[in-house]
């Protein structure tokens with residue numbers, strides 16, 4: 001069972017057991033992880049699921065698509081090179097994920 | 107004979123149900139959600155609709171692309187709802203499905219994205235304080251709806267769209283009559299609609315000739331990946347932004363202030379750290395603000411429905427192809443499953459999965475703007491007038507599609 005490690009802007013960490021096939025966004029929303037809103041449900045139209053993905057894990061996921069790229073520009077907290085929309089990060093067997101939640105989502 | 111009367115539900119789980127004290131209403135909602143994920147209800151207009159009560163089932167439905175709105179737009183199905191939907195609202199983006207919906211949404215979402223809204227925050231704070239100054243100079247008591255709650259969203263929307271500030275009073279009148287559901291002469295509604303459309307066409311034309319830094323210019327000159335928008339496409343977007351853009355937000359601000367005036371302990375808590383607590387307070391107001399006014403609540407409300415394109419099972423319940431389904435945002439905020447103590451008004455809740463601004467493909471495009479305006483509007487007011495108190499009876503206009511608060515008498 002893949003684990004997702006969510007780090008809040010203040011450094012507090014929460015670890016959640018995820019389901020293969022679910023996204024990092026969905027896992028957060030279902031477990032009440034603060035700071036990930038995910039209002040569009042993952043259709044790349046709200047930019048409220050922005051996270052910073054651990055540097056070492058960037059290559060483990062398909063690259064940022066054109067639509068995701070456009071929405072990352074719309075996020076409330078300025079994007080960084082390791083910014084992703086967590087609705088696009090799908091959990092895989094045997095792969096844990098570490099993300100940091102930005103200070104502002106809305 | 108309707109499904110609700112044909113099928114016997116266990117006692118205490120009837121839906122819809124009449125007004126009762128909030129804790130009793132919450133208990134009824136808990137029992138309903140424990141019994142079943144949804145109820146089939148016959149609406150005053152358009153026949154039957156499934157009404158979803160459970161939060162997770164609502165998210166599953168709203169996130170499922172097999173539910174669409176096209177049959178409403180084309181007239182193949184009447185929208186089952188509490189009131190008859192005005193025709194023009196059925197031409198707006200909320201009744202579109204992909205791919206056209208995607209094209210329209212793309213053009214607008216950048217302009218009201220979280221990032222753009224963050225940049226508007228400072229001017230919102232400034233304008234809120236300007237409104238407070240004016241209200242204070244006229245003296246206490248005041249009708250907060252008129253003097254404050256309407257002014258802020260109208261100004262923000264005018265800035266965003268690029269509507270000249272001096273034309274703002276006209277919008278208030280046009281919106282009031284286009285959303286009227288009763289007690290407004292048909293002729294006046296038709297005239298106001300025509301006037302609004304004429305006005306907007308003129309403005310779009312102007313922006314096409316001389317673009318500025320505003321949304322109307324963006325729309326008028328849109329070239330979205332080799333697609334462009336026709337006037338017929340721009341108009342409904344502009345209309346829905348105008349109408350949804352300030353009517354709802356003004357109502358949220360009034361409701362939020364009224365809720366805090368009804369809850370002394372929560373208000374005192376807010377005053378200890380207004381900026382720090384406003385984000386969670388706003389989510390709680392969206393979820394529960396209407397209940398926090400202390401008036402009895404009934405069960406049976408809902409957002410705009412969808413139609414199933416094929417047989418779909420949601421949370422164990424079959425929704426047959428062609429059937430309509432909607433969520434009751436009040437029910438899903440009080441299902442007794444997602445939140446502990448959901449009948450309490452608690453502005454510190456960190457986890458608040460309310461669906462008042464919807465979710466999924468048709469989540470409210472203006473949600474970041476509405477949230478910011480609520481945070482600023484309610485926050486600045488209590489910072490400036492911490493001694494604010496109720497000074498009379500609250501009144502609503504029930505003959506209006508959104509049933510807004512029209513009088514909130516306050517003193518300071």
Ligand code: FES
Pocket residue numbers: 025037038039040041042043044045046047048049071085086087088
């Ligand atoms: S959930 Fe909306 S963009 Fe990811």
